[in-house]
Amino acid sequence: MEFPILSLMLAVPLIAAIACLFLGASAARMTALFATLINLALGVLLWINYDIGGAQWQFTERAELFAGFSYALGIDGIALMLIMLSVFLMPICILASWDAITKRVGEYMSAFLLMEVLMIGVFAAQDLFLFYIFFEAGLIPMYLIIGVWGGDNRIYASYKFFLYTLLGSVLMLIAMLWMVNEAGTTDIPTLMQYDFPVDAQLWLWLAFFASFAVKMPMWPVHTWLPDAHVQAPTAGSVILAGVLLKLGGYGFIRFSLPMFPEASADLAWLVFGLSMVAVIYTSLVALVQEDMKKLIAYSSVAHMAIVTVGLFAFNVQGLEGAMMVMLGHGLVSGALFLCVGVIYDRLHTREIARYGGLSINMPKYALFFLLFTMASIGLPGTSNFIGEFLALAGIYEVSTFVTLVCTTGIILGAAYMLYLYRRVAFGEQKNADAAAMPDLNAREWAMLAPIAAAVLWMGVYPESFLAPMRQDIAALEARLASVAPHYDSELAVGTPREHAANHVEGSHEGEGAH
Amino acid sequence: MDYATSLHLTATEVGLSAIALVLLLVTAWTGAKAARGITIAAVAALFGALIFTVSLPNGGVPAEAFGGLIRADSFAMFAKSLIYLATIACLIVAPRYFESRGGFRGEYAVLMVFNAVGMGIMVSAVDLMALYVGLELSSLSSYVLASFARKDEKSSEAGLKYFILGGLASGIILYGMSLVYGFSGTTSYDGIRAAFTADFSTGAMFGVVFVLAGLAFKIAAVPFHMWTPDVYEGAPTPVTAFFASAPKVAAVAMLVRMATGPFGGQVEAWQQIVIFAALASIVVGALGAIGQNNLKRLLAYSSINNVGFILIGLAAATAEGVSGVMVYLFIYVFMTIGSFVALLMLRDENGNALSTFDDISGLSTTSPLLAWCLLALMFSLAGIPPLFGFWGKFVVFQAAVQADMIALAAIGIAASVIGAFYYIKFIKVMFFDEPKGAAPAKAPVSHWAVLGLCVLVVSPLGYLLGPMLGDAADAAAQALFYAA
Numbered sequence A: 001m002e003f004p005i006l007s008l009m010l011a012v013p014l015i016a017a018i019a020c021l022f023l024g025a026s027a028a029r030m031t032a033l034f035a036t037l038i039n040l041a042l043g044v045l046l047w048i049n050y051d052i053g054g055a056q057w058q059f060t061e062r063a064e065l066f067a068g069f070s071y072a073l074g075i076d077g078i079a080l081m082l083i084m085l086s087v088f089l090m091p092i093c094i095l096a097s098w099d100a101i102t103k104r105v106g107e108y109m110s111a112f113l114l115m116e117v118l119m120i121g122v123f124a125a126q127d128l129f130l131f132y133i134f135f136e137a138g139l140i141p142m143y144l145i146i147g148v149w150g151g152d153n154r155i156y157a158s159y160k161f162f163l164y165t166l167l168g169s170v171l172m173l174i175a176m177l178w179m180v181n182e183a184g185t186t187d188i189p190t191l192m193q194y195d196f197p198v199d200a201q202l203w204l205w206l207a208f209f210a211s212f213a214v215k216m217p218m219w220p221v222h223t224w225l226p227d228a229h230v231q232a233p234t235a236g237s238v239i240l241a242g243v244l245l246k247l248g249g250y251g252f253i254r255f256s257l258p259m260f261p262e263a264s265a266d267l268a269w270l271v272f273g274l275s276m277v278a279v280i281y282t283s284l285v286a287l288v289q290e291d292m293k294k295l296i297a298y299s300s301v302a303h304m305a306i307v308t309v310g311l312f313a314f315n316v317q318g319l320e321g322a323m324m325v326m327l328g329h330g331l332v333s334g335a336l337f338l339c340v341g342v343i344y345d346r347l348h349t350r351e352i353a354r355y356g357g358l359s360i361n362m363p364k365y366a367l368f369f370l371l372f373t374m375a376s377i378g379l380p381g382t383s384n385f386i387g388e389f390l391a392l393a394g395i396y397e398v399s400t401f402v403t404l405v406c407t408t409g410i411i412l413g414a415a416y417m418l419y420l421y422r423r424v425a426f427g428e429q430k431n432a433d434a435a436a437m438p439d440l441n442a443r444e445w446a447m448l449a450p451i452a453a454a455v456l457w458m459g460v461y462p463e464s465f466l467a468p469m470r471q472d473i474a475a476l477e478a479r480l481a482s483v484a485p486h487y488d489s490e491l492a493v494g495t496p497r498e499h500a501a502n503h504v505e506g507s508h509e510g511e512g513a514h
Numbered sequence B: 001m002d003y004a005t006s007l008h009l010t011a012t013e014v015g016l017s018a019i020a021l022v023l024l025l026v027t028a029w030t031g032a033k034a035a036r037g038i039t040i041a042a043v044a045a046l047f048g049a050l051i052f053t054v055s056l057p058n059g060g061v062p063a064e065a066f067g068g069l070i071r072a073d074s075f076a077m078f079a080k081s082l083i084y085l086a087t088i089a090c091l092i093v094a095p096r097y098f099e100s101r102g103g104f105r106g107e108y109a110v111l112m113v114f115n116a117v118g119m120g121i122m123v124s125a126v127d128l129m130a131l132y133v134g135l136e137l138s139s140l141s142s143y144v145l146a147s148f149a150r151k152d153e154k155s156s157e158a159g160l161k162y163f164i165l166g167g168l169a170s171g172i173i174l175y176g177m178s179l180v181y182g183f184s185g186t187t188s189y190d191g192i193r194a195a196f197t198a199d200f201s202t203g204a205m206f207g208v209v210f211v212l213a214g215l216a217f218k219i220a221a222v223p224f225h226m227w228t229p230d231v232y233e234g235a236p237t238p239v240t241a242f243f244a245s246a247p248k249v250a251a252v253a254m255l256v257r258m259a260t261g262p263f264g265g266q267v268e269a270w271q272q273i274v275i276f277a278a279l280a281s282i283v284v285g286a287l288g289a290i291g292q293n294n295l296k297r298l299l300a301y302s303s304i305n306n307v308g309f310i311l312i313g314l315a316a317a318t319a320e321g322v323s324g325v326m327v328y329l330f331i332y333v334f335m336t337i338g339s340f341v342a343l344l345m346l347r348d349e350n351g352n353a354l355s356t357f358d359d360i361s362g363l364s365t366t367s368p369l370l371a372w373c374l375l376a377l378m379f380s381l382a383g384i385p386p387l388f389g390f391w392g393k394f395v396v397f398q399a400a401v402q403a404d405m406i407a408l409a410a411i412g413i414a415a416s417v418i419g420a421f422y423y424i425k426f427i428k429v430m431f432f433d434e435p436k437g438a439a440p441a442k443a444p445v446s447h448w449a450v451l452g453l454c455v456l457v458v459s460p461l462g463y464l465l466g467p468m469l470g471d472a473a474d475a476a477a478q479a480l481f482y483a484a
Helices: A005-021 A025-049 A077-096 A105-124 A128-137 A139-149 A154-183 A188-193 A198-215 A224-231 A234-259 A261-266 A268-287 A292-311 A316-347 A363-377 A383-396 A400-425 A442-460 A463-483 B003-009 B011-055 B074-101 B107-124 B128-146 B153-184 B189-198 B202-218 B227-234 B237-260 B264-290 B295-315 B319-345 B368-382 B389-402 B406-432 B445-458 B460-480
Strands: A058-064 A070-075 B063-065 B070-072
Touching: A005 A025, A005 A058, A005 A070, A005 A077, A005 A105, A025 A077, A025 A105, A070 A077, A070 A105, A070 A128, A077 A105, A077 A234, A077 A316, A077 A442, A077 A463, A105 A128, A105 A139, A105 A234, A128 A139, A128 A154, A128 A188, A128 B389, A139 A154, A139 A234, A139 B406, A154 A188, A154 A198, A154 A224, A154 B389, A154 B406, A188 A234, A198 A234, A198 A261, A224 A234, A224 A292, A234 A261, A234 A292, A234 A316, A234 A463, A261 A268, A261 A463, A268 A292, A268 A400, A292 A316, A292 A383, A292 A400, A316 A363, A316 A383, A316 A442, A316 A463, A363 A383, A363 A400, A363 A442, A383 A400, A383 A442, A442 A463, B003 B011, B003 B063, B003 B070, B011 B074, B011 B107, B070 B074, B070 B107, B074 B107, B074 B237, B074 B319, B074 B445, B074 B460, B107 B128, B107 B237, B128 B153, B128 B237, B153 B189, B153 B202, B153 B227, B189 B264, B202 B237, B202 B264, B227 B237, B227 B295, B237 B264, B237 B295, B237 B319, B237 B460, B264 B295, B264 B406, B295 B319, B295 B389, B295 B406, B319 B368, B319 B389, B319 B445, B319 B460, B368 B389, B368 B406, B368 B445, B389 B406, B389 B460, B445 B460
Parallel strands: none
Antiparallel strands: A058 A070, B063 B070
């Protein structure tokens, strides 16, 4: 039996989480940072040892528990990348809360470490019910993080977050029970190959959709997100935007698409419709926001709509693009929330109008903020460009109209992000207190620099991230091939011309021919 | 008839009755002085009964005592163990509770033991007459317990309400039983089943409905739940903890045994009733709790809500469903006793109970350990994984899905989200709000011990009990479907 590295990655933060409950403030901070860094190191080890092109499921662990319920872990390339995203963002979150959180530090760190356990568990679970337990348990620490350490309106936001997501996921549980009863196994890889009856697929798909659409979040069930984002402490927003929203996309790619391919194809119009509304509507809403966090929260909804559109394109470009948008958005929106957190810690307001001209007194901050703004827009050379380009290329093969609408959303994205940046970083220094804010300190450098490096890495050499996922996405595409839709802009390879384009009648053959 | 075997199989009931009578005499002579000693003796007796019950040989074949009045099978064993455990817990927390407000008497322990005897008969009776004797023994001692704090108006009111409505329910059950007897010609469960399988007339149907209505009152299922909040609020908290746990286990077990035994051939006759009661209990229990400010009333509605989930397992009418009911009951007992014990630990320096949401706001700063225990219990009651309460919901819904009752499962679980609202409100008050009142006084070790054990069981560590619990519940369910 190989070394149980996934269990170790679950155990380290779990033990640290329990320890933090009993520690004082500074000891808890150090413990949390140390534990998350160990997990980051383990994650790097996981990536290095991941055999690209090898078995589909690697690092598998399995222990049978009671009542047909097993402790089964294992990852494919898709899960590997999302686990990497989680372990990468976690130490940064701890650093972001270093000074900002002063009350009940031990419990706070404990909640974050517990979140890390649950997120890794969700991505690594190979047993349907184990997945559900990890998926649902995330509600508890997140509820506490928003409710105890959140902003003024935190109670409303925490209720809304909890009840929305709970209602979505309980229906999924019933669907899971039915599936297990039908297929006779809780093993996710087996279920991914199981052909459920087509008429049952519709209901199962809808039940899963109820859960993932809320997590994603898709319009019109996105309304919990702006509230939760705005009220959560900075690190809570980073985790929400960076990883928790990815659970919805991961759910689609792991469950909805491979397990219910027919239903997915039949209901793709629904996903396209909701996504198109989301892209345009939430972008317009983002344009008029006065609150920085709210603006970024709405932009998340718009970006996630690109993910869903890419996923339901049913082709390699779309699926790869959707995964890259998820990874890129995880980094970029997390970084943008950190940028907001940096100035919020100084001035204690998120109101855009209270800032202005920050590039004068905080040039280094302005540089980072600019980079992440550009990345959010999808500038070539940054992570989001790769994902958005691939996703739109994928959807273009299916529907020109959807592509048209979604691309408009990207233009609107440029509008609201540049408008935000102009109001915060450029212009006059209207407010004396904002003008007096000091530039980044060492801790903030340590938070933002790694994300900036990752954003550029992903933008310049995306192959590092695409390679581990390629085989899994190809397998998924093969699974979906029989139901892949044919829409208007199906690209056809034409017959080659007889002559080169610059051929002049009566002249000799082109030089290249000789 | 072999009396030795019969006495062996009913040794816990016989023994506990004898001990309770002796303790009653001791109380009569010594008064309140020996109350604590009597409680200890009662706990020891119940503990002995627990060990005896668990160790009773169960060779798979149910053994009957006294010519088919009492059946000792794994189902009875499971339910009785749970009843004794719950009664022991409620006895352990009682002395310190009553001592701080005066009025603790030895009769409390004696009544609890009599109650346990009655409940033991309820869950193992396979004859309507034996059943009724057990039911009344348990009910009558419950009425007295409800008004045990006799100087407290609310407690007296609770006792009177419980008595009148309980008497009404007993009457309805008796009327139903008489109809059942009239149409089947026998009071034995097996006989009734055989007679109903041969001929199930409308009159017999009425009998079944009346019996079920009376039982629905005993388990506080909607629409026969109205007494619950008043009685739970008025009764002294250790008694409330008891009402919400042991008698509920006994009544549910009795209902399950009746539904699958004598009425087991007529599933469609009672299934609709159970489905309605299940969904109505879940919804009413959840909605009723939202407006409550008093914590005990809130937990009363929570217990109505939980009965709904238990009934979903019964509605499936399969061995898996019964097994799910037993697992749920086990977890429910720990959750509910834990919550009520936490409530009775909430008292200020003067001994006044902190009984409303305002009183416990900011509890996580004034008494963090207690707040964290309540957090675990509330999330468990709401059925959020990884707490053990999730497992209870999981098994009953699994049984419903396996019985192809998807709509019931979907509606039930969606309605559970309404219930989650007030559980998380509990947590919000303790963790998100600022402290308003005084910090609660130090609680005695006995209370902490019971609370600690309950929290340990509902915590994710409870899953370690999973395999053992599953096997025991399956065996219990098989015992009921043995004949079928």
